[in-house]
Amino acid sequence: MSPAKPQIPLEDVLFAFSVEPTHDKLTLERYLTLYPQFTEDLVDLSHELRIEGRGIAEAVEDEATFQRALKQFTGVRRPAAVINPFDAFRGAGFAALAKKLRVPRSVLLAFRDRLVIASSVPAAFVERVARAANTTVADLMTHLDLPPVVATPANYKANEKPTLADKVAFDTLLDASGTTTEQKLDIYTAAE
DSSP states (O other): OOOOOOOOEEEEEHHHEEEEOOOOOOHHHHHHHHHHGGGGHHHHHHHHHHHSOOOOOOOOTHHHHHEEEEEEEHHSSSOOOOOOOTTOTHHHHHHHHHHTTTTTTHHHHHTTOOOOOOSSSHHHHHHHHHTTTSSOOOHHHHHHHOOOOOOOOGGGGOOOOOOOOBBBOOOHHHHHHHOOOOHHHHHHHHHO
């Protein structure tokens, strides 16, 4: 197993970009290639730096041009903030959701923290989770496709700063969570 690549904090990446001699397309593309997990923040900073270099009227007029360029580069419009569909479930509500889905809480935690490879989850189970979490399949998949999140400080007590875990395949997640054969059968058949 190769050693994990050290995670560079977002603030360090944004600072490095901001002190570059130029903030042209090539510089932005270099940073986006190196740090794809920070795409939205880097594009926003690039836009802000362009605004600072010109009058606000020019920047407002140029928003449509900026959106077209962003769409061309990323293939989509700047996304609205993606809402974690599991934010509505805390404490007993989270436990009840896991029970309703008939999965160990650790599986649901992996979904919440985006630790599962979205494409490895059976479509029928994705639909079942989306229904139970009162969201759409598209929104759930968008959530899962984002980079993993670090557990909040309230949920994490240790002497060292938590690090991002790698995403895992759904089968691996089920095996690691101690899911029984019966639970796996239920999950893969998505019986209601």
